[in-house]
Amino acid sequence: MVGVADLPSAEEPQRIDTDRPHPVRIYDYWLGGKDNFAADRALGDKIVEYIPATRIAMRENRAFLGRAVRYLAAEAGVTQYLDIGPGLPTANNVHEVAQSVTPSSRVVYVDNDPQVIVHARALLTSSPEGRTAYVEADLRDPSAILKDRTVREVLDFGQPIALMLVLLLHNIPDSDRPGEIVRTLVDALPSGSYLVASHPTAEYRPEQAEAGVQIGSEAGVPNVMRDSGDFARLAFTGLELVPPGVVLVSEWHPTGAGPRPVAADVSIFGGVARKP
Numbered sequence: 544m545v546g547v548a549d550l551p552s553a554e555e556p557q558r559i560d561t562d563r564p565h566p567v568r569i570y571d572y573w574l575g576g577k578d579n580f581a582a583d584r585a586l587g588d589k590i591v592e593y594i595p596a597t598r599i600a601m602r603e604n605r606a607f608l609g610r611a612v613r614y615l616a617a618e619a620g621v622t623q624y625l626d627i628g629p630g631l632p633t634a635n636n637v638h639e640v641a642q643s644v645t646p647s648s649r650v651v652y653v654d655n656d657p658q659v660i661v662h663a664r665a666l667l668t669s670s671p672e673g674r675t676a677y678v679e680a681d682l683r684d685p686s687a688i689l690k691d692r693t694v695r696e697v698l699d700f701g702q703p704i705a706l707m708l709v710l711l712l713h714n715i716p717d718s719d720r721p722g723e724i725v726r727t728l729v730d731a732l733p734s735g736s737y738l739v740a741s742h743p744t745a746e747y748r749p750e751q752a753e754a755g756v757q758i759g760s761e762a763g764v765p766n767v768m769r770d771s772g773d774f775a776r777l778a779f780t781g782l783e784l785v786p787p788g789v790v791l792v793s794e795w796h797p798t799g800a801g802p803r804p805v806a807a808d809v810s811i812f813g814g815v816a817r818k819p
């Protein structure tokens with residue numbers, strides 16, 4: 544439930560600069576959202592010029608996230624979620640999917656972008672039976688996330704928790720030791736917990752991917768492409784992958800009989816794994 548203490552404070556909007564393109568708002572633009580500005584749309588369109596399938600890839604990633612949470616809620620019986628890097632509120636927000644299956648589900652959203660936290664607090668209200676909370680913190684400091692008072696208050700670390708790192712690990716270059724970050728978080732979870740992760744790859748269209756990385760770095764956003772093997776090792780070492788394992792996000796438990804996009808247009812791998 545959202546209480547007075549959860550509402551955005553008067554100072555928070557001043558930390559948001561709408562004149563400069565911002566990655567999270569560009570992602571919102573590609574997904575068809577409304578929380579973006581002219582500068583975001585201009586850079587988003589420039590990237591699409593270089594990588595025409597960008598929107599297909601982003602929408603497939605978001606649909607994967609929704610199917611993964613539905614699987615965890617409906618088939619694995621998970622009722623607690625730690626969603627790091629949720630992006631701006633859009634379709635398939637974790638608590639909406641989880642609470643549509645189990646209304647008492649508890650979700651903590653963690654992001655290092657103040658804008659995400661402001662929007663999330665304003666828009667992402669919980670079911671009355673469940674709980675939704677928001678924490679501003681950085682994935683690169685996993686101990687701070689694990690120690691956070693709200694994280695500890697909302698989630699019971701004695702019961703399984705699904706850790707969500709969806710379309711996020713590519714923002715963590717090797718120099719920031721992403722493997723250690725993932726292990727620190729997973730080590731803190733009890734047996735029967737899950738990790739959901741996805742990651743873009745340059746395997747299919749290396750030149751386009753390189754252009755995307757370049758544009759990202761010019762905008763101050765580190766983007767690292769990893770192939771499916773590197774991603775699987777980085778995210779899922781020591782965990783039991785749910786079949787079919789690490790696959791293109793469009794191929795993970797697809798629903799409906801309609802045609803699915805070609806692999807190169809998706810170029811994002813994803814997987815779900817259980818901690819033994």
Ligand SMILES: C[S@@+](CC[C@H](N)C(=O)[O-])C[C@H]1O[C@@H](n2cnc3c(N)ncnc32)[C@H](O)[C@@H]1O
Binds near residue numbers: 567628655656710
């Ligand atoms: C591309 S969006 C992914 C949104 C959502 N997980 C999805 O897959 O649809 C990446 C999100 O990660 C957040 N993010 C990037 N680097 C981060 C970091 N070091 N710590 C916490 N959040 C981070 C961004 O602010 C953004 O909300």
